[in-house]
Amino acid sequence: MTASINHIVFDIGKVLIHYDPNIPYSRLIPDAAERKWFFDNVCTHDWNVEQDRGRTWADAEALLIETHPTREEHIRAFRKYWHEMVPHAYEDSVAIMEALIAEGRDVTMLTNFASDTFREAQKRFAFLTKPRGVTVSGDVGLIKPDIAIYETHTRSFSLEPAATIFIDDAPANVEGARAAGWNAVLFTGADKLRSDLADYGVRAR
Structure with a gap:
């Protein structure tokens, strides 16, 4: 070959x-439709990829909190509970x-x-x-x-x-x-x- x-x-x-971000978020956002909206519109795959490219979590969080201030707790939870995503x-x-x-x-x-x-x-x-x-x-x-x-x-x-x-x-x-x-x-x-x-x-x- x-x-x-x-x-x-x-x-x-x-x-x-x-790896599965739904693991902690199933607890943090129990409603499946709301959780899907959150991943589709706030902590999206494309947003997370930029941390893989080297963007700091502080910068990543600040960017989203500016546009979604009412979601600050859920935004910060992505890094805070990352360890649960890799069980x-x-x-x-x-x-x-x-x-x-x-x-x-x-x-x-x-x-x-x-x-x-x-x-x-x-x-x-x-x-x-x-x-x-x-x-x-x-x-x-x-x-x-x-x-x-x-x-x-x-x-x-x-x-x-x-x-x-x-x-x-x-x-x-x-x-x-x-x-x-x-x-x-x-x-x-x-x-x-x-x-x-x-x-x-x-x-x-």
Whole structure:
């Protein structure tokens, strides 16, 4: 299918750890319709992505509070209760990553993550310290699927693109990796990941 795979790059959110903003907000905004309105109009996906790009939480909160002053408490709750949004790891996919590392494979991570919440995640989930390294979008000011973040990761870790495989749960990020010359697979679960890696000659326990 391709040249031998020498580098394996994992995404983190929804690949290694669960992420769901609804978890704390189901308590904070119990009405489902109101909660949907809040995420569609106030703490939106696009707003949150800018923290992944490096915007500070203080600036992010101030921006929304200016336009939605009656929602200040709920706006500040996004960072305050972020830890509840990442309640557990995906043990099966973590086991695959750790087995690859134990076998001597070159494993790194590439993630859209705010700088501070990523460090918090590393303290909670020790396996996030085990790969050779990580490119965090909030640290470099770039986000997937911008081809520049894959190129940054390639340079930072001296990867050979054709010998690299990337694992991500978002189709756009998979396509971004392919545009950068990497091989890439869409993560839908541990069993499918094992099968996909095997197709590239990478056997994962």
